[in-house]
Structures are given as C-alpha cells and as structure tokens.
Amino acid sequence: MSGFSDLRLGFIPLTDCAPLAVAKVMGFFAEEGLEVALSREASWATVRDKVSLGALDGAHMLAPMALAVTEAGEGEIIAPLALNQNGSAVTVSNALADAMRAADPASLEGPLVTAETLAGVVAARRARGEPPLTFAVVFPASMHNYLLRYWLAQGGVDPDQDVRLVVIPPPRMVEQMRAGAVDGFCVGAPWNAVAEAEGVGRTLITASRFWPSGPDKVLGMAARFADARPDDLKACLQAVMRAAAWADAPENHETLVELLARPEWVGAAPDAIARALTAEIVFHRQGAGLPRVEHGLWLVSQMIRWGQVAPDIDPEALVRRVYRPDLYRAAALSLDPRLESARSLDEAAQPLEARLFDRRPFDPSAPLAYASAFEIRRPQGSPA
C-alpha cells in the first residue's frame, strides 16, 4: 500500500450511515479489495462541497442534495445506491402536543396523525397575536424538508406563511427543542427517539407512515470518480450492499447498535438507536437499496412545488442523470449467489406506485402536473 486510501467517503452521524460503518468495520470493503477512508463530517454543506470539489469521492447523502447540486451545476453527483428507507419523523414539543390535544383530544390518537388540528392551533395563536411556531429541518434540499412541508400543507398549514422554518443540524435538534427555540422538527434517526426518551417531545408521524418505502439517503458519488474508476465503484457498491444486508438482519442488531452508539459513529444512547433500527429503517431487503427513478421524480416535483428550482426544468432528464439503478443492478447481479436477495432484484425493481399517506396519486410520468396541482405551493418562479 502506498499509504493512500483507494476511496474517500464521508458520513454524517446518523443511524442510516450504518451500511458505510458496517462495510468498514466488518471488513466488507476489505473483502471487495478496497481500502476506504471514512470521514465523519459535521454538516451537509461540507459534504456537498467536498464531493462536488473532489475532496471526497462520495458520501452518505440526502437524496435531494445529489439532484440539487447537479441541477445547479455546482457539481455532478450520481446516486448508484439508496442507503435506506425510513428513519426520519416529525416530532413536536410537549407544549405543542398538549396544545393539539387541548384543541382536539383525539388528534394525537390513531395510526395516522395529520396536521389538521395543528392548523387550528396556528390560527388560534395568530388570533391571540402570538408569534408563529418554529419548525426545523436539517437542510433545504432534504427529504426531511419535503416531508415536513407536505405533511403541514396537507393539513392546511402553509409552511412558508403560517410557521417559521429554520435549518438546524441533527445533533442540535433535541437541545433546541428543550430550550424552547423550536416547536417541532423533522430529522433522521436517532434524534426523534432521543427527544421522546428524554421527555422533550412527541413524535407525530414517521416516514414509514408518511410514505411506506419512500426515499431517504443515498450513496452520492462524484460522477468523475464513477467515470474514471468504474471497477472500484462496483466493488464499493458490492461492499455496501453486503453491509446493508448484514445491518438488516435482526441477529446483528445488538452488535450494530453497540457500534453506532460509539462517539466516532453516531454517539447517541443505544436504546434510542435501537428503536428506529428494529421498527423502521430498511437498508437492503425488498429492493430498498435500489435508487428508484420514481423517488427522484417525486423529490424534483417537491423542489418545483416549493420554488427551489425553476418549473421549466426537465425532471426526467435530471433524475436519469443522477439516479443510476443500472449501476446498482450490475453490482447486485454480480454478487449473486453470495448475496441471496440480489436474486429478487427483478421483482423489487418493478415500477413503484408512490402512495403517500393522503392517497393523492403520483404519476411519475407527469411530475410537473403533480407539483402544480397542490393548493398550497409557491407561485411559479418565486422561491420560498
């Protein structure tokens, strides 16, 4: 070895960095012949800059970030693998949960909590002349932002007019809620579970309720790396797939929780990490790792809806440039039969019907029409 790593990957301390952590620690990268340096990054903006500029070859990344960077011409990032489904959730402070319960005792009961009661609380606060509620997400180009905005708007709360939306890094969410600086947030695991365990807030809707098998993080790779070193990329995908399958297996969860709880990985309470792992997050099974074009198109529809990108872009062309299920498929099929579930890939790869909690149909062939049909959205061309 020359002392240099073959591959430099970044991650953010969240439960869904597990496939990368496991690939490194359990030796899957090494078995695929790769020496990988994994660096813990402090912010999504730094992840974006480093992958765009070539200081990292790839990273654990918010799926919409790969699309936003490529669309803005800040860099060229591909998503050849989805790291996970589910894990994020909307959590509100105890005070806000109490206000919702006071307005409608049944509002927090049942399997699906909507924002309709919240709309009443918002209106009552406005009538009393109180300041708007503050909600936090982790980054503008994130599934968390679109999930929270969609959920609020579905209940009649305009995320730009009726509440204040701010960006707060994941590890600071719980302390900011405890301090009363935010009334609600949408963040990835383990921070919703941490808020509940510490008695700071109450989770209202999880990603798996919001959109079963919906998108979350991807492995975002610099396109120039993928072009220059296709064999290393394939080996990397194989290692991460094997690690993701390992992380899915219930018999490995105890080890995984112990690993992720360490300060050099996620650094949170083991119980909080265990909760989303056992009940929510899927890494590999049922084709969870496949970067689905339908997911990308839905994300672009929300970027358009909220004025983050101009409505005259070609969503299909952008998503096909970034989302690379072909690379995933090639790597998965060459793992067969070492990774048994790779065989079920063709079944899993059937076009997915996107079914969000409100049952509003999403036709992936018409994302623009979908985006402009929402009652609450930003007028065309005016950013949020």
Next chain:
Amino acid sequence: MRVLVIDPDAARAALVAQGLEGVQPLEVRHAAVYVEAEVVAFAPDVVVIAAESPDRDTLDSLKESSQGHPVVMFVDRSEPGLAEQAVRAGVAAYVVDGLAPGRVRPILDVAMSRFALTQQLRGDLAKAKADLEARKTVERAKGLLMKERGLDEDGAYRLLRKLAMDRGKPIGAVAADLLAFAGVLRGDGA
C-alpha cells in the same frame, strides 16, 4: 466592522480581533454555536466559522434570504486542497488554517465584497426576469389592440403608453390589466 466568530475555541476570535486591530469602529464577538436571536441582535457584517462546525448548514440555508451574511470558513491543514479548490470554484470562501493575523483583514474584505456582488447579481437577475416578463406582456397587449382596434404596431404601443400615463401606472401593469380584462370578456376563468 462587526464580526461574529462561531467556533467552540475562543482562540480564533482573538486572532481575528488581532488581525483587525486599528479598524474603527470594530466589534468582534465570539460564539461557541449559532444562536439565531443573538445573531439577529448583533447583525454582523461578516461571519467567520470553522468549516467543521455543524452550524454551517444553518448559515448555508440563509444565503439566499435577506438574513444572509458574508461567510468566511476556516479548514484544517488536514484537508489538503479543499480550500484552494473551493476558492477556485467560487463556491465558498474557505481559508486554510494557520491564518496569520495580517491576512485577516483582506480575507474578510474579499468575502464582504463578494457577498455584496452576489446579492447585487441576484437582484439584477430578478429584475431582468421581471423586465422580460413585462416586455412579453406588452407585446401580447399590443397584439390584442392591433386585432381588436385595427391599429398598427406603433399605434397600439402609443395607445398603451397613453393609458399608462393617464393612470399613472407602469406600461407593463396596464398591459397586464388589459389582458386580464380581455380574458374576462372572453369568459376565461369565469
């Protein structure tokens, strides 16, 4: 000059203050983390932040809003190439650590002027888009007048200009009104 240094380590704020010695008036404030109320109250001219701070995402999300600030970022020497590449690509003002006090002033000046330029370009772009939109509206209103009133292009434009002067409104607004009323008369949206 009002400078906010966001860094768990107070040493960098001291270094920035040292580098700005002689600037009047000057206030350098150190904060371990970004606290919105404090930042709004302080209203800094420029923010200095360690690139490894999680608060970067908050600052990044504000860059296109009226709450945005010029931001200077410091990176460790252990990140070879990042600062040079970032500056070359123009994405952000990354500065390599080990900063000599003598370099502080020019770096902050560059960050502030670049920020002002970006804000101006963004404003210009928005204005150019609005102008283009107004011109398209005027063209369509002209076409309508030519068809409905049998005017030539010049006559249609003069009529629009007269309407604008009579009402004390911009010609684009008059053209938009005309098109909207024509739509109502045709039964659009009724």
